[in-house]
Amino acid sequence: MAEQHFEVIVIGAGAAGMMCAAEAGQRGRRVLLIDHAEHLAEKIRISGGGRCNFTNRRVGPEHYLSQNPHFVRSALSRYGSTDFIALVERYGIRYHERDHGQLFCDDSAQQIIDMLRAECDAGGVAWAMPTTVQSIARGEGDTGFVLDTARGRLRCDSLVVATGGLSIPKIGATPFGYRIAEQFGLPMVAPRPALVPLTLPPETLARFADLSGASLDVAAQCNGARFREALLVTHRGLSGPVVLQVSNYWQAQAYHDGEWEPVGIDLLPDLDAENWLLSHADGKALLANLLAEHLPRRFAHAWCALHGWERPLNRFSHTELRTVATTLANWQIVPSGTQGYAKAEVTLGGVDTRALSSKTMEATRCKGLFFVGEVMDVTGHLGGYNFQWAWSSGHAAGQFV
Ligand code: FDA
Numbered sequence: 001m002a003e004q005h006f007e008v009i010v011i012g013a014g015a016a017g018m019m020c021a022a023e024a025g026q027r028g029r030r031v032l033l034i035d036h037a038e039h040l041a042e043k044i045r046i047s048g049g050g051r052c053n054f055t056n057r058r059v060g061p062e063h064y065l066s067q068n069p070h071f072v073r074s075a076l077s078r079y080g081s082t083d084f085i086a087l088v089e090r091y092g093i094r095y096h097e098r099d100h101g102q103l104f105c106d107d108s109a110q111q112i113i114d115m116l117r118a119e120c121d122a123g124g125v126a127w128a129m130p131t132t133v134q135s136i137a138r139g140e141g142d143t144g145f146v147l148d149t150a151r152g153r154l155r156c157d158s159l160v161v162a163t164g165g166l167s168i169p170k171i172g173a174t175p176f177g178y179r180i181a182e183q184f185g186l187p188m189v190a191p192r193p194a195l196v197p198l199t200l201p202p203e204t205l206a207r208f209a210d211l212s213g214a215s216l217d218v219a220a221q222c223n224g225a226r227f228r229e230a231l232l233v234t235h236r237g238l239s240g241p242v243v244l245q246v247s248n249y250w251q252a253q254a255y256h257d258g259e260w261e262p263v264g265i266d267l268l269p270d271l272d273a274e275n276w277l278l279s280h281a282d283g284k285a286l287l288a289n290l291l292a293e294h295l296p297r298r299f300a301h302a303w304c305a306l307h308g309w310e311r312p313l314n315r316f317s318h319t320e321l322r323t324v325a326t327t328l329a330n331w332q333i334v335p336s337g338t339q340g341y342a343k344a345e346v347t348l349g350g351v352d353t354r355a356l357s358s359k360t361m362e363a364t365r366c367k368g369l370f371f372v373g374e375v376m377d378v379t380g381h382l383g384g385y386n387f388q389w390a391w392s393s394g395h396a397a398g399q400f401v
Helices: 015-026 042-050 072-078 081-090 110-122 176-183 202-207 241-247 273-278 287-291 297-307 318-329 385-398
Strands: 004-011 031-034 053-056 095-097 102-105 126-128 133-138 145-149 152-161 188-194 215-222 225-233 237-239 263-266 331-333 346-351 369-371
Touching: 004 015, 004 176, 015 031, 015 110, 015 152, 015 385, 042 053, 042 110, 053 081, 053 385, 072 385, 081 110, 081 385, 133 176, 152 176, 176 188, 176 346, 176 369, 215 241, 225 241, 237 241, 273 318, 287 297, 318 331
Parallel strands: 004 031, 004 152, 031 126, 152 369
Antiparallel strands: 053 102, 095 102, 133 145, 145 152, 188 346, 215 225, 215 263, 225 237, 263 331
């Protein structure tokens, strides 16, 4: 096939790549979008249980983790959640708000994919999909890029890397974007699975067998971060939104004395447990029956059995009841690991943003090379923040490519 030239080539037709391509195309740039996948934007399709939690009413830098925490400010302020909501409304996509300001499609995530595809069409974006990129080199005179692909040789002035993170390899995630960064001398922040269920060591799992299946409204904390959402105890460990949230903060510190740091769980976040227990200190009821006023009954009994607290309240000393209260407010569990990229929603780490312009997403030492979306070291909390970063960073780069 004859060699072709585009002003902009975007590798990765996911959330950030489509947003960037559409913006650049609508500015009049000649854009090609390349993806190796058979199906378009699989991660959007499966997101939010098929309804895509596409953004959040409240989005700020405090909702993101990065080694360079101020990096997100500029792009979020220039294209925030209200801008994306306006786009969704322009396409007549019906949506609803859930807890913590999370916005979901009423019908299907496919509507978001169709909308982005229509935006790309409005910008005259060309597609090469499925197509693999075999190699990338600098063009003559150290300007532009030359790509060898399964469809032949392509040239471009600006190259945008939008290949995402490593989660869910079976739908197309690869470390290709990291390799491109390394090839052009950009530093990396070591990637690891995030927004991911935590596993427990076999001895803890054996002790927790009777707790498995429990679903509770708790607060969980780890390394200074605290979240209030649902916890699920599973046969492999801990899951549910609150655990996905704290997983971003777990393993942030060193492995010490043969163990990772614990996750602390407040089982009664709306209650002063010590006063409540002491006010029932003379009662003849089993501790588990009192706890069952606020916790699922089966869980309350299994939790008391786990701690050897299977007796009536009046057979606890006040000191013992204080210990129970402390354990209820900060039940410490030491995970052994995570369920890995197969179950993670996102990747922590990635291309080090200290090597990128926060205004344009361009590599400061490699003119014409841009990174957008999850491939870089920016990770959002659960709740629509990761897509918002894809929209904001894709939009930012789309103005400058
Ligand atoms: P994204 O992963 O969307 O796109 C990357 C693209 O690059 C893919 O199309 C891939 O095929 C392509 N690619 C990779 N390697 C390539 C190569 N070598 N050559 C060519 N193409 C290549 N977030 C949120 O805010 N709300 C939510 O509801 C959810 N829900 C959710 C559920 C599940 C199960 C997962 C796994 C993730 C979420 N997320 C989420 C996270 C969200 O999906 C994610 O952060 C964004 O899709 C990131 O957008 P990107 O465009 O950066 O990558």
